[in-house]
Amino acid sequence: MTIHDDVQEVLLTEDQIRGRVAELGVELAHDYSDRQPVLVSVLKGSIVFLADLIRATELPLSVDLMELSSYGAAMESSGQVRILKDLSGSIEGRDLIVVEDIIDTGLTLNYLLRYLHERTPASVHICCLLDKPARRLTDIHIDYRGFTIPDRFVVGYGLDFDEHYRNLPYIGVLRPSVYGGAEPRT
């Protein structure tokens, strides 16, 4: 029994991801050719994408990381999102690229953008690997998008279920039996 056995279907292969991440890196390098952006990423899901993206982006960039409490994990404590790890440096006047693994409801990103804008950066743009628009509850403008995906429960390439499957090298659809769910109607 391996972690691959819990995957119902490979949605995006390693090659597809590698190719698209390389393209995003070229796009960023072109658009920020005269700037030194800060890539801000949110732990933990984005780490694999971030690691590959910065190596595909030939720019004098820097990286900063944040961690936010998520709703379910915080049910026993605060009723509001908390910053578990804040930015290490100042972003005032800097050009930010927020790097996200997946945008579904957009609630976390909506909160994060408000937080970042309060620190008066010069600009904020969003780069996400996966866009799942079917779940969106907020208005989010995505500047750089890896893939638009259907409304499926995906894991791998940093994305987890219950802290597992992050180390899958591809994006896979998790078997509904793993999380007690039913297959969405198509």
Place this chain on the structure above:
Amino acid sequence: MAADLTGATGPRFAHASEAELARILDFYQVAWRYEPDVFPISWNASGAVVECFAPDFYLPEIDLYLELTTLKQSLVRKKNRKLRWMRLLYPETRVKLLYARDFRALMVKYGRLDFLGEVLGANGHGASPRSATAPQPSEPAA
């Protein structure tokens, strides 16, 4: 507005899933109002309103209405029909219908399967008293 299923300090929600969604919105600091607006969708021959649609939530910062449906297929059909009329009559108003599968996905995402079990044990989504006895309009044209 803070979520409170009991209605002691906030709105009295018709269903536990609505209170849960309100808690999620509170958590991420998204402003919401519970059933703030009522949209007439059917009138009789004398012009009196005979059926309305009151979406569960309004998110003022996003200018979006949310309507939750949960378990009962008959209620889902009814809400789908109301939503079609709503979109026909008020095309500028943005309404998003969250189906049971959408709510389930949210609960899976947030590791709230225990809560999902509680909701699945409940008997569907309470119907609004405003529309419980109202006549049904026919289908809008496509």
